[in-house]
Amino acid sequence: MMARARIVTMAGTPSLARRLVGSPGNALITLLLAASMVVILPPLVRWAITDAALFPAVPESCRAVSGACWSFIVAKHSQILFGIYPDAQRWRPLVVCVILLGLLVFSVRPRAWQPRLAIAWFAALGLSWWLMAGGAGLVPVGSDLWGGLPVTLILTVVAIGLGFPTGVLLALARRSTLPVIRLLATLFIETTRALPLLSILFIASIMLPLLLPEEILPDKFFRALIALYLFASAYLAEVVRGGLQAIPRGQYEAGEALGLPYWQLHLKIILPQAIVVVIPALTNTVIVMIKNTSLVLVVGLFDLISSGKAALADPAWSSPSIETYLFITLIYFLLCFGFSRFADRLERRTKVPTK
Amino acid sequence: MNESNQVPVVTLSNVEKHFGAFQALRSVNLEVARGERIVICGPSGSGKSTLIRCINQLERHEAGDILVNGRKVGSEPKQLEAIRREVGMVFQSFNLFPHLTILENCTLAPIWVRKLSKREADEKAMALLERVRIPDQAHKKPGQLSGGQQQRVAIARALCMEPSIMLFDEPTSALDPEMVKEVLDVMLGLAEDGMTMLVVTHEMGFARQAADRIIFMDEGRILESATPEKFFADPEHERTRAFLSQILH
Ligand SMILES: Nc1ncnc2c1ncn2[C@@H]1O[C@H](COP(=O)(O)OP(=O)(O)OP(=O)(O)O)[C@@H](O)[C@H]1O
Ligand SMILES: [Mg+2]
Numbered sequence: 001m002m003a004r005a006r007i008v009t010m011a012g013t014p015s016l017a018r019r020l021v022g023s024p025g026n027a028l029i030t031l032l033l034a035a036s037m038v039v040i041l042p043p044l045v046r047w048a049i050t051d052a053a054l055f056p057a058v059p060e061s062c063r064a065v066s067g068a069c070w071s072f073i074v075a076k077h078s079q080i081l082f083g084i085y086p087d088a089q090r091w092r093p094l095v096v097c098v099i100l101l102g103l104l105v106f107s108v109r110p111r112a113w114q115p116r117l118a119i120a121w122f123a124a125l126g127l128s129w130w131l132m133a134g135g136a137g138l139v140p141v142g143s144d145l146w147g148g149l150p151v152t153l154i155l156t157v158v159a160i161g162l163g164f165p166t167g168v169l170l171a172l173a174r175r176s177t178l179p180v181i182r183l184l185a186t187l188f189i190e191t192t193r194a195l196p197l198l199s200i201l202f203i204a205s206i207m208l209p210l211l212l213p214e215e216i217l218p219d220k221f222f223r224a225l226i227a228l229y230l231f232a233s234a235y236l237a238e239v240v241r242g243g244l245q246a247i248p249r250g251q252y253e254a255g256e257a258l259g260l261p262y263w264q265l266h267l268k269i270i271l272p273q274a275i276v277v278v279i280p281a282l283t284n285t286v287i288v289m290i291k292n293t294s295l296v297l298v299v300g301l302f303d304l305i306s307s308g309k310a311a312l313a314d315p316a317w318s319s320p321s322i323e324t325y326l327f328i329t330l331i332y333f334l335l336c337f338g339f340s341r342f343a344d345r346l347e348r349r350t351k352v353p354t355k
Numbered sequence: 356m357n358e359s360n361q362v363p364v365v366t367l368s369n370v371e372k373h374f375g376a377f378q379a380l381r382s383v384n385l386e387v388a389r390g391e392r393i394v395i396c397g398p399s400g401s402g403k404s405t406l407i408r409c410i411n412q413l414e415r416h417e418a419g420d421i422l423v424n425g426r427k428v429g430s431e432p433k434q435l436e437a438i439r440r441e442v443g444m445v446f447q448s449f450n451l452f453p454h455l456t457i458l459e460n461c462t463l464a465p466i467w468v469r470k471l472s473k474r475e476a477d478e479k480a481m482a483l484l485e486r487v488r489i490p491d492q493a494h495k496k497p498g499q500l501s502g503g504q505q506q507r508v509a510i511a512r513a514l515c516m517e518p519s520i521m522l523f524d525e526p527t528s529a530l531d532p533e534m535v536k537e538v539l540d541v542m543l544g545l546a547e548d549g550m551t552m553l554v555v556t557h558e559m560g561f562a563r564q565a566a567d568r569i570i571f572m573d574e575g576r577i578l579e580s581a582t583p584e585k586f587f588a589d590p591e592h593e594r595t596r597a598f599l600s601q602i603l604h
Contacts, residue, residue: 253413254450254509258464258516259439268463273454352453353496 059316069320073327076311080327083147083307089139093150096128100153108342110349121161128154143221147302147310149331151221155293155303156335159228160236160286166229167236168275172266174241185237192234197292200227205299224296232289239281243274276350283343287336304328362425364389364520364551365410370419372405372575379405380416381575387520392552394562397572398598403555406572407522410553411442424519440468443513447525449505451497451512457484458493461512469516476515483511487541503534507541514545521545523554557602563587571595 021027051067054074062069073080082093103124106112132150134140173185192200204227209217218226247270255265275282297306308324365387372380379402387393395403408414410421412428412435421428423438452460461480465471471479484490487507489500497505506526513521523542527535539561546552546565556562562569562583569586571579571594579586579595590596 248450250446250448250450251452254444254446254452256413257411257439257442257444258512259436259468260464261436261468264467268467269452273452276454350454352498 059318062318062320068323069318070323072311072317072320073323076314076317076324077327079148079311080304080308080324081148082150083302084145084310085147086139086141086145089134089141092131092134092138092141093146093148096131096150097153099124099128100150100157104157104338108345110346121157125154125158143219144300146221148304148307151296151301152290152293152304152335155225155228155296156290158225159232159293160289163229163232163236163289166233168240168271170233170237171240171244174237175244189234189237192230193238197227197231197295198298200231201295201299203227220299221301224299224301228289228293228296231292232285235285235289236282239278239285240271240274242281243276243278244270246277247274276347276352279343279347279350283340286339286343290335290339291332304331362389363387363422364391364424365553366420366422367406367410368420370406370409370416370421372402372409372414372416379575380409382419383575383577385570385577385580387551387553389519390549390551391567392546392550392565393554393568393570394566395553395555395570395572396557396559396562396598396602397570397578401572402575403572404524405575407444407524407553407555410520410522411439411444413444436468440516441519443516443518443521445506445509445513445521445523445526447529449497449502449509449529451505451509453497456494456496457489457500457508460497460508461515464512465515480511480515483514484508486514486544487511488537501534502530503537506530506534506538510538510541510545520551520553523552523556525555525557527556527558559587559603571598573598 020030047067051065052070053061053065054070057071057075061071078090082090085093170185173181176182204223255269294303294305296303308328312319312321363386367383367385370380370383397403409416428438462476465476489504527538566583573594578592
């Protein structure tokens with residue numbers, strides 16, 4: 001049995017050459033891919049590089065060339081990144097992005113996971129809020145003028161950062177032995193999951209103003225944030241519940257037999273194992289949520305995509321939308337890819353060694 | 356010596372337990388004196404596990420009383436944790452925490468339940484790992500140990516709580532034959548040191564050597580309770596005899 005497994009493994013990782021043309025099937029696929037690259041690559045290179053305009057970043061540069069109009073991105077990058085935030089104040093969303101991205105990168109290292117990190121995050125979000133909204137020495141900027149990357153970042157970080165602990169609580173509540181708690185959690189999760197995010201966003205942004213008096217109505221940004229947060233909580237709850245179900249009864253029994261109370265049992269024994277089991281599913285949900293933030297454009301918030309669109313509306317330029325969307329795609333890609341790399345590392349780190 | 360020696364560590368009186376319509380325990384009465392070693396045996400499904408799992412309330416009994424060190428089991432949750440602290444348990448399938456090191460397995464409950472400092476808990480755990488003869492594995496994860504080693508860690512983990520009684524539910528029946536002895540040896544050592552033990556096992560060699568009393572269960576009842584000499588030489592019930600002839604041959 002062992003010997004056969006060994007042979008299969010060795011056959012599974014042959015040399016590069018064998019992998020490319022080892023069998024007629026492989027050879028055919030290699031050939032097809034090579035052919036399509038020959039067909040696609042040259043025009044792509046011509047469009048993106050050879051025939052493209054980069055500098056000077058003025059509309060005339062683009063009229064002179066047949067390729068990509070990168071000049072537009074150079075000229076408009078701050079509008080795409082920060083939306084219609086007042087020009088003179090653009091350093092503020094820039095600082096917010098630097099703080100949030102910097103802290104995200106810092107948080108990746110498991111050595112940084114200490115109570116201090118949570119405090120740092122609360123401080124960073126508070127600071128971001130102040131920088132974005134102004135007041136206390138800064139020019140006030142209403143959330144209807146916010147846009148672009150900081151909106152995407154704040155929505156993602158808060159929705160997932162609060163949604164994850166809430167999801168864990170909901171997952172535990174749904175498995176509670178107390179019928180009332182179980183029922184409420186189930187009701188919330190099932191309702192939230194049964195509604196499309198779009199309708200939750202609409203309810204939050206259009207229905208709430210009809211139902212609540214103006215004085216206690218949170219502003220548009222907050223309403224979208226709450227909608228995303230609730231949505232993320234429900235989805236993350238079900239992912240975590242899946243992990244909880246994978247933990248054998250013996251783990252609960254061993255913890256209970258040692259006299260561990262409910263919360264210690266769950267925090268020290270059950271959740272650490274349950275969450276590791278579902279890292280791939282959690283990654284998936286988080287990535288979907290990162291991209292879901294773009295849906296806030298339907299309730300009039302300027303996320304990256306809508307601020308890109310707004311930039312494209314400038315009549316002086318020949319509306320180079322492919323270039324703009326490629327630029328936005330690249331930003332989303334970096335966010336999502338970065339997160340999935342992080343999750344991958346985490347998964348390998350937390351792998352329980354066996355003999 | 357003093358009064359606490361007179362109080363039984365565990366008393367069960369008229370304990371009943373159902374799983375749905377099925378009755379797993381029928382009016383069970385049992386007293387375990389301090390320092391007593393009792394082996395429980397009986398056919399599969401006779402309620403041996405259920406009996407000892409009622410003592411630390413991994414199963415709730417419906418009728419009758421269970422007292423641990425004079426305190427009634429099964430009333431309030433606070434009481435429950437206090438009782439579990441005094442009752443150590445070793446499972447058939449070890450149930451170590453796979454994400455924690457051996458040492459952390461042993462110190463988790465002392466730190467969080469008994470509120471020992473990390474240093475105290477570490478020292479205590481290392482001493483007990485020494486005693487079950489695996490101090491050199493302290494920083495490995497359970498998955499890296501053999502079954503016999505894991506079960507010895509599980510024993511050390513329970514002992515770290517300084518329980519006044521240890522429950523064993525078939526501690527050797529998931530082990531490869533060559534590892535059974537190393538676990539039984541640790542248990543014999545415990546017995547010699549005067550630990551109160553309630554052991555569900557079919558290892559009759561262990562029963563002969565360590566037990567003060569052997570209990571035979573059948574269909575949720577304690578059918579027979581006798582010293583090893585009497586139990587093996589002259590069992591009272593036909594069922595016991597049939598069972599013995601089955602497992603001794
Ligand atoms: N959680 C449960 N739900 C339903 N029935 C149960 C449950 N646990 C035990 N039982 C039943 O109760 C009876 C006694 O079970 P118990 O585990 O105490 O037997 P046992 O004597 O330990 O047997 P074994 O030697 O097989 O471990 C069995 O018939 C079993 O099927
Ligand atoms: Mg059993």
